[in-house]
Amino acid sequence: MAIVTIVGAGMMGSALVFPARHNKNTVRLVGTVLDDEIIDASVKTGRHPKFTVDFPDGVEYYHFSEFDKALHGSDFVICGVSSFGVDWFAQAVLPKLGKIPVLSVTKGMLDLPDGTLLTYPEYWNSVCPEAEICAIGGACTSYELVAEDPTVVAYCGKNRDTLQMMRKCMETDYYYITLTEDIRGVEASVALKNAYAFGVTLTIGINEKMRGEGAKQHYNSQAAAFAQGSKEMRSLVRYLGGNDDSIDVGIGDLFVTVFSGRTRLIGTLLGRGVSLPDALKQLEGITLESNVVSERVGRALRKQAADGRINMEDYPMMDLVYGILTENKKAEMPWKSFAGR
Amino acid sequence: MAIVTIVGAGMMGSALVFPARHNKNTVRLVGTVLDDEIIDASVKTGRHPKFTVDFPDGVEYYHFSEFDKALHGSDFVICGVSSFGVDWFAQAVLPKLGKIPVLSVTKGMLDLPDGTLLTYPEYWNSVCPEAEICAIGGACTSYELVAEDPTVVAYCGKNRDTLQMMRKCMETDYYYITLTEDIRGVEASVALKNAYAFGVTLTIGINEKMRGEGAKQHYNSQAAAFAQGSKEMRSLVRYLGGNDDSIDVGIGDLFVTVFSGRTRLIGTLLGRGVSLPDALKQLEGITLESNVVSERVGRALRKQAADGRINMEDYPMMDLVYGILTENKKAEMPWKSFAGR
Numbered sequence: 001m002a003i004v005t006i007v008g009a010g011m012m013g014s015a016l017v018f019p020a021r022h023n024k025n026t027v028r029l030v031g032t033v034l035d036d037e038i039i040d041a042s043v044k045t046g047r048h049p050k051f052t053v054d055f056p057d058g059v060e061y062y063h064f065s066e067f068d069k070a071l072h073g074s075d076f077v078i079c080g081v082s083s084f085g086v087d088w089f090a091q092a093v094l095p096k097l098g099k100i101p102v103l104s105v106t107k108g109m110l111d112l113p114d115g116t117l118l119t120y121p122e123y124w125n126s127v128c129p130e131a132e133i134c135a136i137g138g139a140c141t142s143y144e145l146v147a148e149d150p151t152v153v154a155y156c157g158k159n160r161d162t163l164q165m166m167r168k169c170m171e172t173d174y175y176y177i178t179l180t181e182d183i184r185g186v187e188a189s190v191a192l193k194n195a196y197a198f199g200v201t202l203t204i205g206i207n208e209k210m211r212g213e214g215a216k217q218h219y220n221s222q223a224a225a226f227a228q229g230s231k232e233m234r235s236l237v238r239y240l241g242g243n244d245d246s247i248d249v250g251i252g253d254l255f256v257t258v259f260s261g262r263t264r265l266i267g268t269l270l271g272r273g274v275s276l277p278d279a280l281k282q283l284e285g286i287t288l289e290s291n292v293v294s295e296r297v298g299r300a301l302r303k304q305a306a307d308g309r310i311n312m313e314d315y316p317m318m319d320l321v322y323g324i325l326t327e328n329k330k331a332e333m334p335w336k337s338f339a340g341r
Numbered sequence: 342m343a344i345v346t347i348v349g350a351g352m353m354g355s356a357l358v359f360p361a362r363h364n365k366n367t368v369r370l371v372g373t374v375l376d377d378e379i380i381d382a383s384v385k386t387g388r389h390p391k392f393t394v395d396f397p398d399g400v401e402y403y404h405f406s407e408f409d410k411a412l413h414g415s416d417f418v419i420c421g422v423s424s425f426g427v428d429w430f431a432q433a434v435l436p437k438l439g440k441i442p443v444l445s446v447t448k449g450m451l452d453l454p455d456g457t458l459l460t461y462p463e464y465w466n467s468v469c470p471e472a473e474i475c476a477i478g479g480a481c482t483s484y485e486l487v488a489e490d491p492t493v494v495a496y497c498g499k500n501r502d503t504l505q506m507m508r509k510c511m512e513t514d515y516y517y518i519t520l521t522e523d524i525r526g527v528e529a530s531v532a533l534k535n536a537y538a539f540g541v542t543l544t545i546g547i548n549e550k551m552r553g554e555g556a557k558q559h560y561n562s563q564a565a566a567f568a569q570g571s572k573e574m575r576s577l578v579r580y581l582g583g584n585d586d587s588i589d590v591g592i593g594d595l596f597v598t599v600f601s602g603r604t605r606l607i608g609t610l611l612g613r614g615v616s617l618p619d620a621l622k623q624l625e626g627i628t629l630e631s632n633v634v635s636e637r638v639g640r641a642l643r644k645q646a647a648d649g650r651i652n653m654e655d656y657p658m659m660d661l662v663y664g665i666l667t668e669n670k671k672a673e674m675p676w677k678s679f680a681g682r
Contacts, residue, residue: 138565138568139560139561139564139565139567139568140561141560141561144559144560144561144562145561147559149548149559149560149561149562150544150561150562150565150674150676151561151562151564151565151676152565152568152569152676152679152680176565176676176677176679176680177680178679178680178681203491207490217600218485218488218490219480219482219485219490219596219597219600219601220480220481220482220485220486220488220490220491220492220597221485221490221491221492222596222597222600223480223492223593223594223596223597223600224479224480224491224492224493224517224593226480226592226593226596227479227480227493227589227590227592227593227594227596228493228589228593230571230589230592230593231586231589234585234589244575245572248568248569248571248572248575249568251567251568251571251592252564252565252567252568252569252571253564253568255560255563255564255567255568255596256560256561256563256564259558259560259563259564260560333491335491335492335493335517336517338493338517338519339493339517339518339519340519
């Protein structure tokens with residue numbers, strides 16, 4: 001039994017309480033500076049405000065002001081902040097960790113002005129070289145983890161011993177863990193899937209626009225868009241230096257995000273023809289990782305294409321989602337580009 | 342405008358009438374020797390008995406007894422028989438074609454006693470070396486094609502000119518076509534997806550067994566199984582000599598088959614714990630390509646593993662579906678094998 005400190009009381013960080021506590025670890029859920037209300041509500045009710053079941057017994061809850069106490073004796077720290085908290089985590093948390101390793105469930109990438117794309121573990125290590133950053137990717141949404149629907153995820157990191165220690169603490173009979181050293185591949189793959197899930201779910205809205213809201217779903221177009229997403233993800237993950245097994249981790253994550261992630265909401269709205277500002281207004285308060293990563297990756301690829309390093313025609317779906325989010329482009333699937341000539 | 346002769350009035354063969362006729366080709370739908378009733382019903386009502394919309398105007402219907410007439414002047418023949426009609430097609434149709442090329446939409450593989458797996462085009466060419474066989478793979482179910490839900494499919498064949506002629510006849514604004522010479526990869530990929538769709542949809546039934554029929558669907562387990570299917574398909578298609586783009590064709594086909602194919606019915610039933618004989622009884626009259634291909638591929642891989650050519654542990658999901666169909670194995674997902682150690 002270990003001491004697991006989770007930073008970030010959003011849905012995913014909070015969901016990881018369940019397998020961690022299932023294995024009788026000491027589990028300390030620490031809110032970020034934005035999570036005080038969630039922590040207060042959890043202390044009061046024993047339940048996360050967005051979950052439909054109670055937290056397991058014996059979880060310890062902390063405001064971030066008590067972080068030093070929550071860190072004391074910890075075997076590892078789970079980073080459960082959103083993309084918007086990545087810098088905060090670098091400044092407020094990483095410097096305090098010393099030799100305590102991190103297991104990050106934050107999904108996304110950063111782009112530099114020259115078009116370079118960095119995974120979050122790489123970014124954190126650029127800021128804090130001594131930090132040991134492992135990360136989680138794969139087919140796992142918070143709702144479903146809480147519901148104990150079985151899945152397999154990948155933990156990636158440089159040090160096999162650390163990964164094995166984390167797996168021992170976290171693996172349950174509904175949360176299986178595969179280990180890999182391919183941080184770049186796993187993290188690129190599961191970041192990209194948010195952009196591609198957005199692309200795939202546009203077809204749901206487009207279908208509704210044609211046939212009326214609530215009409216029977218159609219799957220040919222979803223599936224063809226999924227195949228295109230798979231193709232572009234494979235190409236990008238390889239280009240970024242990741243390996244093929246990590247692409248499958250992303251494919252599983254893409255699948256679950258299409259069906260039960262928050263990305264489906266925005267993709268469906270924009271597919272219906274709702275304008276971006278109206279869609280964002282309707283979804284106020286929901287963290288849309290898809291938009292963050294689509295803008296960053298789209299911008300980076302456009303820059304790389306301008307420099308002749310890649311051909312943007314190889315990524316028509318990424319080009320589409322970037323165009324929709326930044327250039328007011330219409331949500332129409334470029335099927336002919338997907339088919340190629 | 343061309344003359345397109347479709348042999349096989351099952352659902353997929355009949356669905357291809359729609360894009361073919363959309364482009365004003367002369368379209369001749371020829372029933373196999375088992376399809377006389379469907380042809381009679383189509384002549385009488387203008388609709389396929391299993392479709393909810395009428396055939397387009399101007400389609401010509403033929404019993405197989407009139408095949409010579411239906412073939413006269415034809416630019417190409419679409420083969421729309423099921424796996425059970427592959428030998429019949431080799432004997433009754435191929436010898437009559439001369440230089441008329443075939444476009445096959447039949448999905449599946451055959452295994453030889455030494456564990457060799459053959460795609461149907463390869464098998465037909467072994468029987469009839471002079472036949473020119475092209476084939477269709479990708480995210481396209483018959484229901485959805487008839488509903489004009491947009492998609493992209495792949496046409497594969499050795500001769501680019503033939504493929505371009507077929508595409509010109511068949512491509513519409515809801516049915517886009519990509520061309521490839523990788524017959525082996527496309528055909529293996531879209532055959533294998535029937536086995537893996539069976540594997541993925543087991544999780545739907547398993548979830549219902551745990552939570553009650555009609556319970557809310559859960560997607561973590563579906564997605565993790567999908568990722569495993571993707572991984573095994575990739576490995577097998579490569580092992581069989583196919584290329585990576587063809588794997589994505591199979592991924593799209595896997596996706597659509599999980600959601601709107603017939604395979605979902607048997608996978609869900611067996612996942613619930615219904616015995617194989619009871620499930621087959623419930624689904625009497627439905628062509629289950631998944632069972633055919635799972636048995637053949639599973640048997641071939643076991644043979645190859647026994648000969649030391651592959652490691653069966655690399656294919657735990659194929660091993661599971663084979664075991665369920667031939668060895669009365671329980672429908673339980675081997676998550677730990679998927680995660681690996």
